[in-house]
Amino acid sequence: MGKGRRMKKQGPPPPLDESLVTRKRKDAPPAPVSQQPGKKRKTDFKAPKKGPATNGTNSKSKAKPVKPVKPVKKSAPPPPSDDEIPDEDPSEDEDAIDDPDVMEDGLDGLKVTGLDALGSASESEDLDDLDLEDDEFDEDGSVMDSGDEEPVTKKGMWSDDEDDDDIEEKLTAANIEGLTLKRDRELAIQEAEAQAELEEAQLQTNIAGDRPKVLEDEDEEGRPITNLATQDLQLLRTRLNDTIRVLDDFKNLAEEGRSRTEYRAQLLKDICAYYGYSEFLADKLIDLFPAREAFAFFEANETPRPIVIRTNTLRTHRRELAQSLINRGVQLEPVGKWSKVGLQIFDSQVPLGATPEYLAGHYILQAASSFLPVMALAPQEDERVLDMAAAPGGKTTHIAALMKNTGCVFANDANKDRAKGLIGNIHRLGVRNTVVCHYSALEFPKVMGGFDRVLLDAPCSGTGVIAKDASVKTNKTEADFMKLPHLQKQLVLAAIDSVDHHSKTGGYIVYSTCSVTVEENEQVVQYALNKRPNVKLVETGLVFGKEGFTKIGGKIFHPSMKMTRRYYPHAYNVDGFFVAKFKKIGPTPPNAVLANGVSKKGKSAPSDKPVEEEYVDKTPITDDDGEESDFGGWDDEEDKVYMERAERAQMRRKGKNPNADPKAAKESQNGTSKATEKESAKEVNGAKAKKADAGAKTNGGGGKVGGADSRPKKKSGERKSI
Numbered sequence: 001m002g003k004g005r006r007m008k009k010q011g012p013p014p015p016l017d018e019s020l021v022t023r024k025r026k027d028a029p030p031a032p033v034s035q036q037p038g039k040k041r042k043t044d045f046k047a048p049k050k051g052p053a054t055n056g057t058n059s060k061s062k063a064k065p066v067k068p069v070k071p072v073k074k075s076a077p078p079p080p081s082d083d084e085i086p087d088e089d090p091s092e093d094e095d096a097i098d099d100p101d102v103m104e105d106g107l108d109g110l111k112v113t114g115l116d117a118l119g120s121a122s123e124s125e126d127l128d129d130l131d132l133e134d135d136e137f138d139e140d141g142s143v144m145d146s147g148d149e150e151p152v153t154k155k156g157m158w159s160d161d162e163d164d165d166d167i168e169e170k171l172t173a174a175n176i177e178g179l180t181l182k183r184d185r186e187l188a189i190q191e192a193e194a195q196a197e198l199e200e201a202q203l204q205t206n207i208a209g210d211r212p213k214v215l216e217d218e219d220e221e222g223r224p225i226t227n228l229a230t231q232d233l234q235l236l237r238t239r240l241n242d243t244i245r246v247l248d249d250f251k252n253l254a255e256e257g258r259s260r261t262e263y264r265a266q267l268l269k270d271i272c273a274y275y276g277y278s279e280f281l282a283d284k285l286i287d288l289f290p291a292r293e294a295f296a297f298f299e300a301n302e303t304p305r306p307i308v309i310r311t312n313t314l315r316t317h318r319r320e321l322a323q324s325l326i327n328r329g330v331q332l333e334p335v336g337k338w339s340k341v342g343l344q345i346f347d348s349q350v351p352l353g354a355t356p357e358y359l360a361g362h363y364i365l366q367a368a369s370s371f372l373p374v375m376a377l378a379p380q381e382d383e384r385v386l387d388m389a390a391a392p393g394g395k396t397t398h399i400a401a402l403m404k405n406t407g408c409v410f411a412n413d414a415n416k417d418r419a420k421g422l423i424g425n426i427h428r429l430g431v432r433n434t435v436v437c438h439y440s441a442l443e444f445p446k447v448m449g450g451f452d453r454v455l456l457d458a459p460c461s462g463t464g465v466i467a468k469d470a471s472v473k474t475n476k477t478e479a480d481f482m483k484l485p486h487l488q489k490q491l492v493l494a495a496i497d498s499v500d501h502h503s504k505t506g507g508y509i510v511y512s513t514c515s516v517t518v519e520e521n522e523q524v525v526q527y528a529l530n531k532r533p534n535v536k537l538v539e540t541g542l543v544f545g546k547e548g549f550t551k552i553g554g555k556i557f558h559p560s561m562k563m564t565r566r567y568y569p570h571a572y573n574v575d576g577f578f579v580a581k582f583k584k585i586g587p588t589p590p591n592a593v594l595a596n597g598v599s600k601k602g603k604s605a606p607s608d609k610p611v612e613e614e615y616v617d618k619t620p621i622t623d624d625d626g627e628e629s630d631f632g633g634w635d636d637e638e639d640k641v642y643m644e645r646a647e648r649a650q651m652r653r654k655g656k657n658p659n660a661d662p663k664a665a666k667e668s669q670n671g672t673s674k675a676t677e678k679e680s681a682k683e684v685n686g687a688k689a690k691k692a693d694a695g696a697k698t699n700g701g702g703g704k705v706g707g708a709d710s711r712p713k714k715k716s717g718e719r720k721s722i
């Protein structure tokens with residue numbers, strides 16, 4: 001009952017960033033587009049002006065008549081997306097191999113019908129005939145330029161890089177007609193469900209007077225007793241709604257003598273019961289939002305995000321790809337004004353991971369939010385770019401496309417199996433400017449440095465992609481949120497140190513994760529600012545996204561943190577994501593401890609072993625009383641306390657008594673203590689660096705900022721906690 005019912009209850013989430021996307025054609029009925037006098041079309045693409053769409057990209061191929069697409073009742077099962085998989089453990093690597101984009105190696109000998117019609121656009125001569133410029137430059141341009149003088153209705157849905165002649169109008173109208181019908185039906189169902197839910201809630205809710213009775217009676221220790229059977233999802237949901245109403249308007253709706261903390265505790269319990277999260281993770285996630293928004297976040301994690309494909313502009317144009325897919329019975333539309341290469345798929349009669357267009361590398365399945373870090377990176381032609389954690393290559397291939405196969409991309413991944421998938425994608429998509437390598441990224445810049453730009457799409461906990469991988473709800477522990485951020489911090493230093501600050505065209509580092517936790521995002525960025533005074537945060541250039549936190553849960557970050565961007569499923573209907581962009585403004589400081597544990601002067605850190613994933617985070621954590629701490633370094637003594645506390649908690653979870661046998665306790669910490677020892681050695685350097693760095697920051701970030709006002713007025717980038 002649980003999940004199915006819940007999924008049904010929630011209608012489809014709102015479209016991507018409605019305020020910023022192109023108005024949908026269904027809102028603006030198709031009209032023949034006349035070119036505005038004096039306004040030159042950007043494209044000089046020589047697609048056939050007359051006749052219906054071809055079945056591929058080759059303009060010479062014979063056109064086939066286009067049949068209007070009927071709304072499809074049954075969707076083909078969507079193939080998995082090509083991108084982010086939380087991947088810090090080997091089981092997730094297996095997922096990557098199942099990924100259709102990763103299964104490229106065996107395709108060489110495959111006979112694929114329909115490929116003739118697609119032409120051989122992978123050849124550069126053929127590509128020269130295509131005007132690829134628009135998709136590529138415009139995408140970049142669209143990031144930087146949110147303004148648009150031309151009325152959207154006159155431009156057609158494929159945006160200003162594409163012809164808007166009558167034939168295309170008719171072609172897309174056929175698709176849109178299907179979409180409109182489908183959307184209208186969905187909307188009607190949604191409205192009916194929402195109404196029913198409201199009525200039900202009104203019936204069920206026990207608003208005696210105005211104050212809902214949410215909290216149960218207290219036990220002897222004054223804690224609320226929950227009488228509701230957790231299986232009773234409808235009642236749970238009703239209570240969730242009521243609790244949120246109370247937290248929204250505490251003064252007027254709270255029961256006499258009850259505290260906010262009690263309501264928050266009830267909310268946490270009910271969220272865990274209703275959505276199936278571990279209390280540990282739900283607690284962490286709730287803290288990111290006001291109560292109502294937290295509810296929306298958890299709710300959005302119950303439905304999959306839209307299937308999105310990215311046009312490979314090395315092979316085709318988005319419009320042509322769309323035409324080909326529409327002809328195959330795919331219902332789609334542009335992903336939004338913010339991207340010139342994304343297509344959102346609504347329905348498909350064919351498996352999207354096996355179409356001739358897919359096999360010919362005309363597109364890649366890629367979640368919309370995965371476009372964002374690459375758009376922020378904005379790689380330029382002829383640059384040297386490093387993609388530090390690249391497999392399975394969704395972003396690498398995007399980078400190569402933006403660079404038009406010029407310059408050189410180094411695509412690195414520590415996981416060999418995943419690196420194979422990366423190679424597969426690179427071949428399928430016709431990428432020719434990329435070298436694949438297989439190091440721990442912590443080895444950079446020792447392996448190679450002097451890059452114009454570096455992308456670090458870091459391994460993370462995947463709290464932004466719970467809709468894709470529900471196991472995240474229960475399999476993350478405190479240890480994960482110490483080890484992962486620690487690795488991320490080391491990786492971000494390696495990324496920064498690998499960039500050439502003299503680069504004429506670049507000097508940028510983009511850090512991204514598909515996680516929404518503060519530990520993996522702002523805290524990592526703040527660490528980088530503190531450890532590397534030679535970088536500053538700059539605008540990502542992304543036209544949507546929420547500002548990063550400058551203050552949350554007693555943690556204070558540099559004001560420039562608001563230039564980072566957060567993405568949430570409930571806000572934009574995209575995977576949860578985080579993007580930060582740094583500009584390197586000077587050389588790596590001589591006293592810097594590099595990511596691989598070697599000091600800038602070439603002196604080895606006490607531990608000679610290369611630093612690997614078993615790193616344990618040594619970052620001071622806000623204590624239970626919510627006391628603020630800075631996030632610029634670590635403090636051995638303070639850390640020790642936290643580490644021990646976490647280790648004890650971990651043991652208790654395993655049903656062991658941490659106080660019983662200290663020796664056994666130590667052994668059962670499966671690597672944590674080993675890492676701690678290693679770390680202790682490294683801390684000698686780290687702690688020194690901290691002292692040196694504290695307060696030394698002058699440019700673009702640093703240290704503890706502001707006072708210890710734990711009850712600030714809410715400003716941008718700050719969060720009101722529940």
Ligand SMILES: C[S@@+](CC[C@H](N)C(=O)[O-])C[C@H]1O[C@@H](n2cnc3c(N)ncnc32)[C@H](O)[C@@H]1O
Pocket residue numbers: 082083084085087370388389390391392393394395396412413414415418439440441442457458459460613
């Ligand atoms: C979020 S995924 C990258 C997704 C990829 N950027 C894409 O768009 O397809 C993170 C990757 O980091 C890799 N990884 C984990 N630890 C690493 C390390 N120390 N050095 C390099 N890569 C690492 C994982 O194997 C995984 O492929």
